[in-house]
Amino acid sequence: MPANALIVKLFAAPLLIAAASLAGRRWGPQIAGLLGGLPLVAIPIILTLWLEHGPEYAIKVAGSASAGLWANVVYMLVLAHASRYFAWQGTIIAGWVAYLAVAFALAGSGLASSGFVSVSVLAGLWIAIYFIPRPQAINSSSLPKIELYARMLAALLLVLGLSSVSLMLGSTMTGVLAGFPVAATVIPAFTLANAGRNPLLLQLRGFLIGLTGFSVFFLVWTPLATQIGLLAFAPALAAALLTGFLVRYLSHRFH
DSSP states (O other): OOHHHHHIIIIIHHHHHHHHHHHHHHHOHHHHHHHHHSSTTHHHHHHHHHHHHOHHHHHHHHTTTTTTHHHHHHHHHHHHHHTTTSOHHHHHHHHHHHHHHHHHHHHHHTGGGOHHHHHHHHHHHHHHHTTSOOOOOOOOOOOOHHHHHHHHHHHHHHHHHHHHHHGGGOHHHHHHHTTOOSHHHHHHHHHHHHHOHHHHHHHHHHHHHHHHHHHHHHHHHHHHHHHHGGGGHHHHHHHHHHHHHHHHHHHHHHO
């Protein structure tokens, strides 16, 4: 493995998870969710694949990433409703089962490579925001250093494991799993365990809003990367951030 690829694997995702967590402590759980819904883990995965296997393979993988967000839509909805009945362990397991079922169905049916499915997920994310139960009053919660470090370690372990396993599944499945809810596992698990369901519900709404930015990122990055290479990360990330905050504004205005 090239040294630069190893550095990306070891440091990118944990540091990005830390940034989203600290933003949540400063500005609230919805902002943590919004930033966590952005491709904080998918970008390091795609960059690692680019460095390890070349641009052609990485771009092919990215072509399925947006369609894979349909699995995230189901995952978020399951978390929101399962958290009413289960503790954090059962809630996360239920979400993972639902996510993997949809992800394998997308890859196995060939729908992950469909342009329509990739674009239509934006509508699915918008609709899902309105199916997340509205939270009640939310008490402020702290973020101890030990919890921050635990979140970073969990993100590291998930990325190392998933990047290794997903490569054996082929480019389409790898693309679908590029959006595996690493941030949406680590951050909600700690939130539900330590702060309760109401902050979780607000956070999940933020994740869905952030995932609209995720979708736009890959819709922009995939064609641009064939023209300008890794420089495509800059306009794609700008488009993702703009989309996320625009959808957040619209959801507050019309909901």
